[in-house]
Amino acid sequence: MSNFSIRGRGGRGRGGGGRGGFNNGHGGFSNNNPGMFTMNNGGGNGNPAFGSHGGNFGGQPDGPVQVSMKGWQGGTQDSLYKFLDRKLSTPAQIMDSHIQNDIMYITVPNQAIAQSLLKLSGIRFAGNKLTLQIPKNPVKFGTMECRSSSDIKDKLVALLQTRVDRQGVALDLSNLASDPIIISMGADPLHSGKIYVAILTVASQMFPNIITMNLASNGLHSLKPVADLGFKFPKLRNLSLANNALSNFRELDCLSTKGSTDPLQELVELILDGNPMREQELSRVPDGSTYINQVHERFPTVSMLDMNAVTPVAQPGSASRNGGSNAVAKNKQLPFPTKPSFVENSEIEQLANGFIAGFIGLYDGSRADLGNIYDANAQFSLMVDTTHPSSVSAQNDPRSQKRVELSSYLSISRNMERTLLKLPATRHPMQDAQKFSFEAWQTEVPSSTGSQAAIIVNLHGEFDEPAATNTLSFDRVFVLIPAVPGSPAAMAGWPCAILHDQLTVRRYNGFENWQSGADQATSAAAAAPAAGGGVDQFGGLAGEQLAMAQALQTQTKMNAEWTVKCLTESGWNYQQALATFEQARAQLPPAAFQ
Template sequence: MSQFFNQGGRGRGRGRGRGRGQSNHSLFAAGSVDGAFDASANGSAPFSEASAFGTTDKSVQVSIKGWRGGTEAALIKFLDNKVGRPVNIENINYIGDIMYISVPSRDIAQDLLKLTGIRFAGDKLSFQLRTHPVKFRAGANTRDSLGGANTGGIEGGSTSSNDSSIVKDRLMTLLQTRVDIQGSSLDLSFLAQDNIIASLGADPLRDGKIFKAILVIAAQMYPNIVTVSLANNGFQSLKSVADLGAYFPMLRNLSLMNNMLSNISELDCLSSIGSTVPLSHLSELILLGNPVCDAELNQPNGSAIYVDKVQQRFPTVSMLDMNPVTPRAQPGQPTATAPGSGSESKILPFPTEQIFAENQGISDLANAFLAGFFGLYDGNRAGLADIYDQTAQFSLMVDTTQPTSSFIQNNPDSQKHIDFTTYLNVSRNLARTKSHQKRISSLASGKTAVMQAILQLPATQHPVQDAQRFSYDAWEMHVPNSESSPQTVATVVVHGEFTEQPTRNVFSFDRVFVLAPALPGSPAASIGSPCIIINDMLTIRKYNGFHSWLPEQTEASTTSTGGLTAEQQEMARALQEQTRLTAEWTIKYLENYGWNYQVAVSEFPQIRGSLPPDAFQ
């Protein structure tokens, strides 16, 4: 399956730092861009300074730290959502890792200060009023409210001495918005439309130096890059990125989608034919949307010849244009291997990954949708009526089998006598329901029936602030609609957990959504939802943990948890939630009882009073 986070063929969700329109208060504004649908954190702080002065008579300047894990566009939507009204940022400037914004009133600035400590994209934001605002003169390196590009220096400093450091800081900021949380995937698509690039006065379509600078800095910041997208950059030649193999020698996935490459020989500068540092580990290549594809495929026996020409240059490629092909060589072995040798077989098992999204557009949509959906499902379930289609279908299946985790089976908190009666009344378990009439009647069809079904289910709370407790897969597909013409939909399969209110029982769940775009002016669009639900299938079961989808622990992560096994970590988490002990004391306490969870729980009331105050959160 394709490894790319973006193929550049559709809208780009939160925009990756490009131009923005007027932000609206949106229930579906995503609070994170790193793969987690992060709920808002509660946090406030007193004003950092007593008074503020803006960049105009009325505007106020505020500095922001801790935003670099996300994009500029995502931050603006996030602030609009948390403040409860459009922040109406007038201009944005950067110095290093600090963002300077001007807002039209002190009231808005004070609302922003109250958000200090709130989590965004995995980090805590810090806001500060500028009593002595940093002044950016008209020729400064800034990105103003119209997205215009200026060049120059910061007032009070030496322009000539600061130019190179300003460019480097801007490019570092750019890369932080375009590299995934693991530091392995780099999205360099649509560079000409990026505000940060525009602020430098650069034209990536004509100036190859900007690509070289980006690659140099990216290789220093993220040496483990294995996936690069160069889609939608208007490339007619690849000379400006010919050193890609030198900077990322382990590159496995490359997208050149939707460029202007007209001859297969343009690939030579990346291969052993024309490069001393070829992409010798490349396993996936995407050339769709380039003139060369049509030119090659329209020839007699074009498909086979096209694959052959690509593999002459990259013999290790096993995915071409998102279709599997048989590689000629293993990575690092540029010569072809003998057919039937078996060396082309992939090594199993594949590493565990928590999230798969077909491309960045689908990832952005899934993050925004899931954050909004679970927020409404937990806090205002009736509000979901706006995002279910009139013809939507909903079904619930209850899995009453026992969990497989040995810890969960012995955990008294998760093995209470859970009453599934409320859920069984509407359950549609096709393995048990043999009656055709029952199968039909238990399927909620139409918005009214769907809302009746979900409103009778118990109240819930999903821990969306903890990204590791959820996993999802998201992809795009085309299905016939009522007129039998293709309709584009997104499928999102999410796995996670929720706490039932008021019993406090914890359940695991799987939920499959089929989503269609929200039309302008629709109820869904009016509340900021990017899509509507046309199908919703929910499965619930007794709690079974979340470690099955977490990536394999690295040496660093094992050290940070003291070398605990997955079962011990789960045990510590459960005990900490029940006792409110700190993480350190939780581990000490369990070690004292030989990691016997049941004994530790039963003994805790007797020893609670003997523990010091700093043992508790």
């Protein structure tokens, strides 16, 4: 195991076991396989917190008794409970409460306390007269609908606190039906999906950075109750659905690009062991090939299936929220030959190449992570050119003649980060060098201390909008300044930060304008490698993986072997690779660097 390996922490997971792999005997959640889902929390065991209820409360002198109360609405439940305790010689010890219409039903431990409460009938609370009675036929509450919203939320908060790890990134929601808190709520997770909606809503508010979730052993026949997973937890990377009752792969569609506008774009690990659909598919085709295909049709980024490594067909973040995915990672090869362009010197060329590779990779694949690259005082400008392209080539190109709707670029937020996320998903075809050109040179820009060094990078090219099947031309001008030590950009491993980003979008106008005849004859394969490492150093890498490798090597100064090793063990997540590098930097041998 290399220095880049980071294992998950914890002991045995709750209810997630079963056979791992396609036909091997490895327990997916056993102590022998401490994977992403091995969590050890302290909740979910033991007896219900408030004892047993549900019997004939009113008729047992030494058992729980139900008391009804009217006129309590002038204050909160908490203030009411404190008020009653002050008025009684012995605290009421309220075990449970339900609200139905304007009546609150409370349960107290015995008949003596219930009789003491009856003596308070007629007393005023928060300006209203209380009326208390012991129902002859106690009202039984078996569903959450009978509870107050505050009571439900309090119990869900308590539940989640027992089932999340210390870092707040791994949530164990397995075997909910046996959890004492769920039982005390009268919820039925085996037959009702409402409890999952409530749990996920509260969990997303308490722990928005969840990346690992265990939903094993819940008897789920459908995933519709958890269909909002991608919306509520967009960073989710590891999901266990083991030992449920899913009988058809179509049940997965509501979490994927096939049926969700917010699919699990970052998912890299999935456990389906113990579901009928998995077992049936492996019985039909024992080598697992069709099973893997069924999963990759919906989650192309998965690289770990049932605790077995599989080859993903797309990188995390490449799925489109509007349906469809980049099933095979497209080439995004940088640098590219740009003879007509001006680059001041080799050092600026190296920095510009590394910056463009990293920026475009994140802009296409993981746009939310771009926030680290922008300076605290950064500005973003957007210009939309709606005129019809007039070049000769455009007159005969259907992409230029197509009617294109640009309203998504015209109505945008004033907030820069929200604007970037709101702009349509894109795919820049950087594997074709002739479609792009850039210039880069050094200058100075005003600063609080007078002036500071900066680099202008002017990028021209085109991109596709997969959701709208459009191809658009663009120009993008960046003003780059050195990353300040300790800034988000520096902490993420970037040597520079963006001070200004100006994007101009127009209808497709071709790429001949910046090419000479010699350039048109130059192939991308013959392009000179960038300083610090070229294509040959990375063997068979291509497309997005090659762009990531070149950008990471530029930022870390590692050699090709260790660059690829870092990216591989980080699941080809660029930001994770940078973070992993920073963690392991001090332990790396000198041979890891150029």
